[in-house]
Amino acid sequence: MQQVYRLIFKDPRFHDLQRRRGRLSWTLAGIVIANDTWYVLATAFYPEAAFARFWGLPVSEGAAITWGIAIGLAQTVLFILLVLYYIYRANGEFETLKEVVVADALRAVGTQP
Amino acid sequence: MLFRPLAAAAALVLLLLPPAASAAEAVNSGGVAITFFLAFVTATLGVTWWAARRTHSTHDFYVAGGRISGLQNGLAIAGDFMSAASFLGVTGLIFGFGFDGLIYAVGGLAGWPLVLFLLSERLKNLGKYTFADAVTLRLAATPIRCLAASGSLVAVVLYLIGQMVGAGKLIQILFGIDYAVAVGCVGTLMMVYVCFGGMLATTWVQIIKAVLLLSGGSLVTVLVLAQFNFSLDQLFVAATQQHARGVAVLAPGGLVHDPVSVLSLGTALVFGTAGLPHILMRFFTVPNAREARRSVFFATAFIGYFYVLTFIIGFGAMALVMGNPQFADATGRLLGGDNMAAIHLAHVAGGPVLLGFMSAVCFATILAVVSGLTLSGASAISHDLYASVFHPHASEQELVRVSRYATIALGVVAVLLALLFESQNVAYLVLMAFTVGASVNFPLLFLALYWRHLTTSGALTGGVLGLVLAVGCIVLGPTVWVEVLGHAEPIVPYKYPALFAMCASFSGSIVVSLLDRSERAARERAGFNAQYIRAQTGLGAEGTPA
Numbered sequence: 001m002q003q004v005y006r007l008i009f010k011d012p013r014f015h016d017l018q019r020r021r022g023r024l025s026w027t028l029a030g031i032v033i034a035n036d037t038w039y040v041l042a043t044a045f046y047p048e049a050a051f052a053r054f055w056g057l058p059v060s061e062g063a064a065i066t067w068g069i070a071i072g073l074a075q076t077v078l079f080i081l082l083v084l085y086y087i088y089r090a091n092g093e094f095e096t097l098k099e100v101v102v103a104d105a106l107r108a109v110g111t112q113p
Numbered sequence: 114m115l116f117r118p119l120a121a122a123a124a125l126v127l128l129l130l131p132p133a134a135s136a137a138e139a140v141n142s143g144g145v146a147i148t149f150f151l152a153f154v155t156a157t158l159g160v161t162w163w164a165a166r167r168t169h170s171t172h173d174f175y176v177a178g179g180r181i182s183g184l185q186n187g188l189a190i191a192g193d194f195m196s197a198a199s200f201l202g203v204t205g206l207i208f209g210f211g212f213d214g215l216i217y218a219v220g221g222l223a224g225w226p227l228v229l230f231l232l233s234e235r236l237k238n239l240g241k242y243t244f245a246d247a248v249t250l251r252l253a254a255t256p257i258r259c260l261a262a263s264g265s266l267v268a269v270v271l272y273l274i275g276q277m278v279g280a281g282k283l284i285q286i287l288f289g290i291d292y293a294v295a296v297g298c299v300g301t302l303m304m305v306y307v308c309f310g311g312m313l314a315t316t317w318v319q320i321i322k323a324v325l326l327l328s329g330g331s332l333v334t335v336l337v338l339a340q341f342n343f344s345l346d347q348l349f350v351a352a353t354q355q356h357a358r359g360v361a362v363l364a365p366g367g368l369v370h371d372p373v374s375v376l377s378l379g380t381a382l383v384f385g386t387a388g389l390p391h392i393l394m395r396f397f398t399v400p401n402a403r404e405a406r407r408s409v410f411f412a413t414a415f416i417g418y419f420y421v422l423t424f425i426i427g428f429g430a431m432a433l434v435m436g437n438p439q440f441a442d443a444t445g446r447l448l449g450g451d452n453m454a455a456i457h458l459a460h461v462a463g464g465p466v467l468l469g470f471m472s473a474v475c476f477a478t479i480l481a482v483v484s485g486l487t488l489s490g491a492s493a494i495s496h497d498l499y500a501s502v503f504h505p506h507a508s509e510q511e512l513v514r515v516s517r518y519a520t521i522a523l524g525v526v527a528v529l530l531a532l533l534f535e536s537q538n539v540a541y542l543v544l545m546a547f548t549v550g551a552s553v554n555f556p557l558l559f560l561a562l563y564w565r566h567l568t569t570s571g572a573l574t575g576g577v578l579g580l581v582l583a584v585g586c587i588v589l590g591p592t593v594w595v596e597v598l599g600h601a602e603p604i605v606p607y608k609y610p611a612l613f614a615m616c617a618s619f620s621g622s623i624v625v626s627l628l629d630r631s632e633r634a635a636r637e638r639a640g641f642n643a644q645y646i647r648a649q650t651g652l653g654a655e656g657t658p659a
Contacts, residue, residue, distance in 0.1 A: 001653050005646045018649050025230040032230075036223040036379060043216055044375040046365035056364030064349035066363045072215040073424070076417045079226050083413045086230060087406050095403060102650050 007105040017097050024089055028082050035075055042068075145469025146288060146476075153321070153477045154302065160317045164310035171512045174311035175242040175492050181316055181398040187411020189316045190395050192323035193485050194221070194386070194412070195419050197478040198279055198543060200326065201452045203420070207427025208435070208447075208454035211352075211362030214427055218420040220379045224386030225416060229409035232387055235562045235648040237396045237405040242496045243489075244393045244554065248561040250647075251640030253569040253633070255502050257557075260576040262497040264553035265390035267580065269490035270526070272389070272546035273483060277531035278539045280479040286449045287456070287472040292535060299480055300528040306484045307491065307520045312398060315484045322474070322481040327415065329467075329474045330422040333455070336462035337429035348425070351432035362431075374609050381611035385547030388555035391489035402651050423455075430454035433461045483527070491519040541592040544609070548587060552579035552614035560622050562648065565641040568634040571626025579618030586610030 008014050042052040046068075055068035168174055181189070199221065207214030239247035245261035277296055284295035306314050341347040349363060356362045386392065396405050434440050434457045440448050447453060459471040495516040500507050507515070534542075553576050560567045560575075587593055589604040607613070626634070647653045 002643065004652065005643050008646050008650065008652070009642060014646075014649070021649075029227055029230040032223055032226045033383075036219060036383065037376070039219055040216060040375050040379045041372060043213065043365040044372040052365070056361070064346045064353065064360070064363065066212075068212055068364055069215070069349075072212075072219055073421065075219050076222060076420060079222055080414050080417050083226050083229055083410050086226075087410045090234070090406055091403050098650055102652055 003109050004105050004111075007108055008101060011101055011105065013097065014101050017094060017101065021090065021094050024086065028086055031082060032079060035078065039072070039075060145466055146472040147469075149470050149473035150288075150476050153325070153473060157302075157306065157314075157318045157321060157477075157480075160321070161306050161310035161314040164314035164317065168309075168311040168313055169513075170509050171242070171496070171516070173313065174513050174516055175488075175496065176394075176397040177312040177316055179398060179400050183399060183404040183407030184411050185316065185320055186395055186399050186404070186408035188323045188415065189319040189398075189485075190392060190408060190412035191415035191419065192319035192326075192478075192481055193392055193395065194416055195323065195326055195478065196276065196482045197283060197475045198276065200330075200419075200423060200478065201283070201455055201475065203423045204427040204430065204455040204458075205451035205453070207424060208430045209451045211356065211358070211428070211431070212365055215424065216375070216378070217382065218424060220382035221386070222413070222417055222420055223379075224383045225409060225413040227383060228387050228392075229406060229413070232393075232558065232562070233396055233405045233409050234402045236393065236558070237399070237402045238648050238651040238654045239562070239644065240397055242394070242397055243492050244390065244558050245493075245497045245501075248557055248572070249501075250644050251637050252561065252567070252572055253637075256569060256573055258497045258501050260573055261554065261557065262493040264388075264549060264557070264576065264580060265493040265497075266490055267584070268389060268546045268549045268554070269391065269486050269493070269523075270530070271542045271549065273486050273490070273523070273527045274530045274534055275539045275543035275546065276479055276483050276486070277527050278534050278537070278542075280476075280483070281531060281535065283452075283479070284476060286453065287475065293532060296528055296531045299483060300524045300531075302480055303484045303487055304521055304524040306480075307488050307524075308517045311516075312488060315481075315488050316395075316398060318484055319481045322477045323415065325474045326478055327419060327422075329459075329471050330419065330426065333459050333462050333467065333471065334422050334425045334429070336467075337425065337433065337458065340433070340462075345425075348428055348432055352428045352435075354432075355435040356431055373612070374607060377607060377609035377612035380615060381544065381547045381551050381609055384551035384555045384615060385611065386550070388550030388553065388558070389546070390493060390550075390554065391485045393554075393558075394489045394492065401654075426455050426458055429462075430458040434458050437461070487520055487523050487527070490523045491516045494519040494523075537597065541587060541597075544592075545584065545587045548583040548609075548611045548614060549580065551611045552583045552618045556615060556618040556622060560619070564623075564626075565638055566626050567622060568626045568629040568631075568637050570629050570631075570634070571622045571624075574625040575618040575620075575622025578621040579614050582614040582617050583610060586614060 042055055046052040046055055055071070056066055059065050059067055059070050167178075172178055203214055203217050206217060236244060236247055239250055243261070243265070245258045248261060249257050277299060280299050281292045281296040284290050285292050288295070290298070306318055338348065341351065353360045353362055358366070395408070399405050399408055434447070434454060440457045442448055448457070456468065456471055456475070460468040495512055499515050500512055556579060557572055557576050560572065586605045586607070587610060590610060591603040591606070591608050594600050594603045
């Protein structure tokens, strides 16, 4: 197994894979953390801070729903969409690339993939 | 062979169920809730009997043989997360505070994408039964497993007491059953599920309950929205007319106002999720990383949908239950407290049948969640401590037996502690469980997976620091030191210490690891590449041909 690991570690496609997948995970994780922190801080600083003041305003003239509630519900949808996008990439192209890299390494040491 | 104890347990439950306490206390006196609940118990005992015949090895017992599909596991994860505390608690918070209840919903959901992006895949590829497996691939097994097992057991027991006390109270109100009998009932049924059916039964109990809770919640939501011509706006208008704060209830205010506390609460919710052992364990029940990712997608979608439901139910209760004299006590407060808002709303929306159904679903929810918790505690005892630290050469049969003893021991401990804590406000116990998850398990797992330079001594320092600070700050903080122990001033001014404890744990681990120049540390750093390739590719992972 150590030999297979060494072969994979030498394969530039493996480093390409982990760099691209890592970049995707960290970007999406950053979006989630930034959104959550912003949401929580806007709640804490309402209504003093300028960036939080519009949260209590209605989304349109005469509506009861406020921006804060609309954004809160939109966050839920956003998180689900981000997850869907990650799965689409990770279970699609990344998984295919990973299988090729592993199969080549196993073949090189004479094991059937 | 296993059927007889199951039948005996079912008979015991039947005997225990008829209301023992005064029916006047109960929200519903009818037999509807009991009928629905008995149907649930019968179905889940049937599932347990079926699962028991398929549970022979430790692999079956801990992770259901690794044969759960992504959709099934997603439902089970969602079920673990949608506890009665979060269903009744979050609807109660929205009912009482309006907008601010949403922080719990958004914070609770945000943990899931993070678990998917950063942990699920590596965890699945490295671990076998518990998250400690993934961490000890290159770190010293004995001390790290002791640390991981302590973190897990502390979190599990705290969470378990919180759930059991909540369960006892809830069942007392809903069914009019005596507190001790209710707690005993939950404990007995939970031990039967876990002991005989292992992870397979626990997962299916969780799936059945998740489907029931989501469909019951959807029904209440649709019936409530129908009363407002399916217009959210009309619902909010009606709600603000009832609430004392009027339209201000649709904007932030009141509940949490200090930025440090809010951030710290967010930290506990988000990273605590990623450190709770009964949730991490679920990633080992699927066959591969692909299914692990799919299960997080289903879990996130179901939990997101669940929070939208709790949101509408909370405001629905504000519109239809608040100010309704039928549900107020002599002082004008809601019967049974704010946590009963969703249950009263079910009564308004769908009459006694829906009330009975939702009451039974809440009971089922508690049962399913305590079963999952107990199983993860039992695996920490038998797999991390007994098999890996004390008796490395124990046989399969012996380990399954130890797991069953551990289950019974945990069940008995949980019941006894629930009786002991009966009259206490236990909300802080659940908070403490999340704080321990965020400041012991999460930093350990995250650094082991991502940071080459982590060493055993660093991990131990950080873990112990996180554990001591998390528990210490909560005990010395406003909730326990002032409200429970009755001192005048808290020693630690913050209610939510997760932010500090987690940061201390991370920095302790990092500083000590960097200072560690021992030979063992060098070996552990050198082991990172192999661990990294396995984490990325799944090559050599449990359950795949090597």
